[in-house]
Amino acid sequence: MNPFGKITPLRSPIAINLAERHPASACDECGARHIGLCDALSDEELGFLFRAAQHMSIPPGKLLMEEGGPAQHYFNVNSGMVRLFKALPDGRRQIIGFAGPGHFIGLALTEVNVVSAEAMEPVQVCRFSRAGLSAMAADYPALERKLLDIAVHELALGQQQMLLLGRKTALERTASFLLSWAQRQEPCGDGGLPRPNAKLILPLARADLADYLGLTIETVSRSLGHLKKDGLIEITKIHEIILLRPKALAEVAEAAD
Amino acid sequence: MNPFGKITPLRSPIAINLAERHPASACDECGARHIGLCDALSDEELGFLFRAAQHMSIPPGKLLMEEGGPAQHYFNVNSGMVRLFKALPDGRRQIIGFAGPGHFIGLALTEVNVVSAEAMEPVQVCRFSRAGLSAMAADYPALERKLLDIAVHELALGQQQMLLLGRKTALERTASFLLSWAQRQEPCGDGGLPRPNAKLILPLARADLADYLGLTIETVSRSLGHLKKDGLIEITKIHEIILLRPKALAEVAEAAD
DNA sequence: CGTGACATTGACTAGTATCAACCAAAGTGG
């Protein structure tokens, strides 16, 4: 874990000049420019932020952060998918969430990370030193406000997941997941259902799914099989699922009768 | 503790005048003055905040917020205990957390509440309109920063709870809970164990415990009985538990071998 | 075409829920 160059936080008017002299043209071509954190910033602000970032490529399986290790950086995902998880000493694992393009990783107060973050595929990120971004946040209210938004949104997702993990059956969990993933893939209005026959791309292995839903891979497989048998979904490829009847799926997910 | 460094002082002279004309003397006697949100503010800032608050008493069982209802207010708990929960249509309930004195309730982005909040005993709160507090946050960076701190802290707690709900056994959940509650009752250093024979006051019914841990009351009862039989705890009164061997309890909680 | 990784399916088991009886403490009213 080598923190390469220390990022010197720039805050004077000079900083803005520097930013102007170095427009963040790279950001224009970044898939994450208009989502998440970056979307909250003007071109100028973004230029500044860009200069504070280290652009990095991470190979699959590599950890961006390790639970228990020193919390030194924040990350913003530009491409690829990252899994966030916690583990018990005996190896049991709970996946906390998945971070795709535009997602911000590393919000924490403690000196050590409370979760691990691992690249699931080749991933590109912008990395920020904690101190550097904190300093920026002090000068750019929009940045801090966006971080609050992000944190609050994650909070709501987490609460939803607690309900799922604490009180839903395997079948309900699976149906809930499919719907929430569809929502994530193409947002269709607040709480709206995906359209019938929506195609779902699942870049997750069954093991990830299981560790996310608090189940075993066998139970996930059986649950999906059950939904397939009932004609609610169709599994075309292993990582491609068609939601034949989203409405019915929603009823399974919430145990509505 | 604060990831975003320094606290920026007040910027609006008008605010100071208002605060001076209405000193928040009531806050001085409030049990929550030096914890949570209020602790982040100076006397002057607090005076201003106080003027924006409605001080309210809530009887046991009454809802402060209802899941699915319009999100109109934030609350800061001054005394008493509040449970936050989500429910499924068939009545299954998952308690998301407990809010005691100094805890801030209602962080959300959506127009409707995503959780319900219910007084477990007579509760006193300061209530803020959403718009009012948002406006204040724009003027008082310290306030917004504190909200971010709160959100991030809740996030970490939620992640811990996801691990518990998704991957721990009934016994592990129960042991984990006892330790985390002890920590909450008298913080003893980051991650430190409570001292042996620490007395725990549990203002929760078994049903609350069960809904918080994703178990049934019978299983909670059996788990506590198991810990008692093994000499790790002693149940003196129904709402009073002595942690005889916190170290052993921690081993049970994390399944260390 | 073989190999290995990942997924599905089946048989069996274990842990927790469910259902029901019993118990204890705290009112309540005669």
Add this chain to the structure above:
DNA sequence: CCACTTTGGTTGATACTAGTCAATGTCACG
């Protein structure tokens, strides 16, 4: 002051969901 009720908690017997272990299937890739 003492039955009586109520409420919340514990304990026991049984059922059922999901986990475990093992065999089989599928697909990508060299």
